[in-house]
Amino acid sequence: MKKLRFIYRMSLRFSEPVWDHYFALRCIPRDDDNQKVTITSRYVRPTNCLNRVMDGFGNEKYVGHYENPHKKFEYEVEGTALVEGMKVRREPLHPMYKYFSEYTKWGPHLEAFASKMEISGENNLDRAIAIMGWLYQHFEYKSGVTNIYTTAEEAVRTGQGVCQDYAHIMIALLRHAGIPARYVNGLMIGEGYTHAWVEIYTGEGWYGLDPTNNLHVDDYYIKLAHGRDYKDCILDKGRFLGIAQQKQEIYVKVEEIQ
Incomplete structure (x- = not known):
C-alpha cells in the first residue's frame, strides 16, 4: 500500500x-x-x-x-x-461490459491480429495477461498517429498509437475472447498527462492491467473513471x-x- x-x-x-x-x-x-x-x-x-x-x-x-x-x-x-493495487475490486458484473462498444467494435483488422495470437490460461486473468503481453509485443507506442476518435479497429490497422489505443484494442480482444472488460481513465506515478488502462472481470470482481506498459495496475495508479470505452468516461x-x-x-x- x-x-x-x-x-x-x-x-x-x-x-x-x-x-x-x-x-x-x-x-x-x-x-x-x-x-x-x-x-x-x-x-x-x-x-x-x-x-x-x-x-x-x-x-x-x-x-x-x-x-x-x-x-x-x-x-x-x-x-x-x-x-x-493488484487487488480485485469486488463488484457485480454488468452485462454491458461483455459486448463490443463504439470504440471497440470488431472488424477484419482486429480479426487478423487476433488470429495470430496463441493464448492459453486456466482463468480470465491468466488469459488476459497473455493477451496483454501479445499486444505489448506487437503494437508500437507512438503519439501523433491516432486521435481521441480513433477506434480499436483503426488503431490496430496502423500498428501504432497511445495508451487510449492500447486500452481499446485490448478490450476488443478480451471481449472477443469472452472476457468482460472495461476502459479506465486515471493518473500514474510521475509527471505529465492522464493515463488509460483496462480492468478485466475475473469472476469475483475487477482487476487492472496496463497494456501500454505491460504491467499489473499496482500501488502507483490512481483511478478516476471507467466505462465501456473512452466515450463513457471523458x-x-x-x-x-x-x-x-x-x-x-x-x-x-x-x-x-x-
Whole structure:
C-alpha cells in the first residue's frame, strides 16, 4: 500500500470569447476499497454554479455552467490517495461490459491480429495477461498517429498509437475472447498527462492491467473513471456558444509520500 499525492490541472483557452458554457469534469479520484482519497483543494473557474454528481457508470464528476463571456476556463484538483493495487475490486458484473462498444467494435483488422495470437490460461486473468503481453509485443507506442476518435479497429490497422489505443484494442480482444472488460481513465506515478488502462472481470470482481506498459495496475495508479470505452468516461466534456479556437493544457503530477 502506498500513499500518493496528486495534482490534476486543466486549462482551456479560447481565441475569442465564448458564453453559455456547460461542462462535466470527471476529475475526482474514486474512493473505494482499493484507494482511499482525500481532496485537499480544488477550484473550477469561472462558474455560476457547480455540483458534484454521479454518472450512470458510478463515476463522480463536477457539473456546472457559466453564462457570461470568457476566454479561459480552468480547474484543479489536489489531494492524497492511499492506494492498494493488484487487488480485485469486488463488484457485480454488468452485462454491458461483455459486448463490443463504439470504440471497440470488431472488424477484419482486429480479426487478423487476433488470429495470430496463441493464448492459453486456466482463468480470465491468466488469459488476459497473455493477451496483454501479445499486444505489448506487437503494437508500437507512438503519439501523433491516432486521435481521441480513433477506434480499436483503426488503431490496430496502423500498428501504432497511445495508451487510449492500447486500452481499446485490448478490450476488443478480451471481449472477443469472452472476457468482460472495461476502459479506465486515471493518473500514474510521475509527471505529465492522464493515463488509460483496462480492468478485466475475473469472476469475483475487477482487476487492472496496463497494456501500454505491460504491467499489473499496482500501488502507483490512481483511478478516476471507467466505462465501456473512452466515450463513457471523458474527463473534460462541455459545450458553449461562440466561434473560437481552443487550446487545452493538462498537467498531472503523482508522487509517493510518507
